Amino acid sequence: MRLAVQRTVRGGPVAVVLTLGVTLGMMHGGASRARAQGLPARWNAAPEIGVVFPTTWITGAPGPTVSGNTGLQLGIGVTRVFPNAQRAGVLARFATQSLTVKEAGSSRSASSVRQLEVAATASTPVRKGTRLQLSLEASAGVSTQIGAPDIIPFRDTGRVMPLGELGLALARVARPSRRQLSLVLRHGAIRVGAGDRGSIVAAGWVQRTTASIRITR
Amino acid sequence: MSRQYRMRVRRVAGALCVGALLGCESPTATRPAFAYSPTSLTGGLLYRWPGGTRVSVWVEGTSNTPGLDLSSAVRRASAVWNAIPDVREFELVTASSIGSANIIVYDQRTATSIAEGSCSFTPSNAAGSTFFCATGPRAERLSLAAGGASLVSVLIRVDAGRLATQERLDAVVVHEFGHAVGIGGHSDDTADVMFAAPITAQPSTRDVRTLRFLLGAVADFTLLP
Numbered sequence: 001m002r003l004a005v006q007r008t009v010r011g012g013p014v015a016v017v018l019t020l021g022v023t024l025g026m027m028h029g030g031a032s033r034a035r036a037q038g039l040p041a042r043w044n045a046a047p048e049i050g051v052v053f054p055t056t057w058i059t060g061a062p063g064p065t066v067s068g069n070t071g072l073q074l075g076i077g078v079t080r081v082f083p084n085a086q087r088a089g090v091l092a093r094f095a096t097q098s099l100t101v102k103e104a105g106s107s108r109s110a111s112s113v114r115q116l117e118v119a120a121t122a123s124t125p126v127r128k129g130t131r132l133q134l135s136l137e138a139s140a141g142v143s144t145q146i147g148a149p150d151i152i153p154f155r156d157t158g159r160v161m162p163l164g165e166l167g168l169a170l171a172r173v174a175r176p177s178r179r180q181l182s183l184v185l186r187h188g189a190i191r192v193g194a195g196d197r198g199s200i201v202a203a204g205w206v207q208r209t210t211a212s213i214r215i216t217r
Numbered sequence: 218m219s220r221q222y223r224m225r226v227r228r229v230a231g232a233l234c235v236g237a238l239l240g241c242e243s244p245t246a247t248r249p250a251f252a253y254s255p256t257s258l259t260g261g262l263l264y265r266w267p268g269g270t271r272v273s274v275w276v277e278g279t280s281n282t283p284g285l286d287l288s289s290a291v292r293r294a295s296a297v298w299n300a301i302p303d304v305r306e307f308e309l310v311t312a313s314s315i316g317s318a319n320i321i322v323y324d325q326r327t328a329t330s331i332a333e334g335s336c337s338f339t340p341s342n343a344a345g346s347t348f349f350c351a352t353g354p355r356a357e358r359l360s361l362a363a364g365g366a367s368l369v370s371v372l373i374r375v376d377a378g379r380l381a382t383q384e385r386l387d388a389v390v391v392h393e394f395g396h397a398v399g400i401g402g403h404s405d406d407t408a409d410v411m412f413a414a415p416i417t418a419q420p421s422t423r424d425v426r427t428l429r430f431l432l433g434a435v436a437d438f439t440l441l442p
Contacts, residue, residue: 056243063246063433064304101268101304104435108269110305152246152303192244198422200248200303200429205241 046077050212052095057206058153068097073210086124093117114146137167143190156195163190180216251430252423257402262437265399266307270441274309275318278327282377290390291322298398301425306432320397321369325376331369332362344379345389347396348372351438370440371397387418399431
C-alpha cells in the first residue's frame with residue numbers, strides 16, 4: 001500500500017486526489033487502532049464546514065468594486081500529530097460566494113465564483129486549559145477560481161492564485177477516544193495577479209476571513 | 218532550545234505574519250479616461266444601459282441586397298462589443314421575438330414595424346443610423362406601428378444597398394452598435410470603429426477605452442424603457 005501511494009504522488013495532480021483517498025483509508029485504520037489502544041492517533045482526518053465572510057475581490061479606484069458575499073465552505077484536512085501536540089498536514093477546501101458589483105452609487109448582483117483550494121497546514125498549541133485548548137494555525141497553498149468568466153478579476157487574471165492564511169482554533173479538550181470539535185477562525189490573503197494587456201486590473205492581495213467547525217477524528 | 222526562547226520565536230513569527238497579511242495592498246480596478254468624447258453627438262448627455270442588462274436584439278426582415286447578410290453582421294457586432302465590459306455592464310443577446318426585443322435592426326429597404334414615438338426619426342443620408350428618444354431619465358418605449366406595446370427603445374437602420382461588401386456592412390453595423398451601447402460620439406481617427414465613416418469592424422484600444430470610461434460614469438439617462 002505504501003509503495004502504491006508513493007507512485008501515485010509522483011503521477012501528478014490527478015493521482016494526488018487518488019492518493020488522498022487511499023491515505024485517508026490508511027489513516028482511518030490507524031486512528032481506529034490507536035483509539036482501541038487508548039492512545040492519540042498519529043494521523044487525523046478532520047472534515048470541516050463553515051462560512052466565508054464577505055470578501056472584496058477588486059476595489060474601484062475609481063472603477064467597479066467586486067465583492068463576494070457570505071458563502072459556504074466545506075473542507076477536509078489530513079494532519080499528522082507530533083508528540084508535543086503540534087500538527088502538520090494538508091487541507092482541501094471548496095468554497096462558493098455570490099458576487100456583488102458596486103459602482104457609481106449603484107449595486108447589483110453578478111454571477112458567483114467557486115474556489116477549490118489545497119494548502120499545507122501547520123498548527124501549534126498556544127494555550128491549554130482543562131476544558132479548552134487554543135492553537136495557532138498557518139497554511140499556504142493555491143486557490144483555483146471557477147466561474148464568473150465575464151467579471152474582473154476572474155476574467156483577466158490567472159485562475160490559480162497563491163494563498164496564505166493564519167488561524168486560531170479553539171477546541172474542546174476531549175479524551176483521545178472521542179472526536180474533538182473545534183471552532184477555527186482564519187484570516188488570509190489570496191494573490192490576484194495583474195490583468196492581461198489592456199486590462200483595468202492591478203495586482204494585489206485579497207484579504208479573506210473564514211470561520212469553520214472542524215471535527216477531528 | 219529553551220521553552221522561553223521557543224515562545225519568543227513563535228510570537229515574533231506570528232507578529233510578522235499578521236503584519237504581512239494586514240499590510241497587503243488590495244487589487245484595484247481603474248477605469249480609463251475616454252479617448253474621444255462619448256457625448257459629442259448628444260449635446261453632452263451621457264447614456265447607457267443600466268448595469269447588468271441583457272439587451273435583446275432583433276433583426277427585422279432580411280436584407281434584399283444580394284451577397285450581404287445583415288443577421289451575421291449583427292451577431293458579429295454583438296460579439297465584439299460583448300467582449301469589452303469588465304463586470305458584465307451589458308450583454309447583447311439575440312431576441313426570441315420582436316416582442317422581447319430592446320434593439321431593432323433593419324435594412325432601409327425593409328419597412329420597420331416600430332413607430333418612432335414622440336421624437337421624429339429623420340435619419341440623414343447615411344449608411345447607418347441609430348435612433349432613440351429620451352424625454353426623461355429613461356429612453357422612451359417605442360410602440361408597434363400596428364398598435365401595441367413593445368420593449369424596444371433603440372432602432373438601428375442600415376442602408377445595405379449603399380455598401381458594396383460584407384466587410385463594409387460589418388463595419389457599419391459594429392459602428393451603430395457602438396452608439397447603441399452608449400458611445401454618443403464620433404472619433405476623428407480612421408483606425409477607430411467609431412470614426413464617422415468606419416472602415417474597420419474591430420474596436421480599437423481607443424474605442425475600448427471610451428466605452429469602458431462611460432460604462433462606469435453616471436448616466437444622464439438610460440436606454441432601458
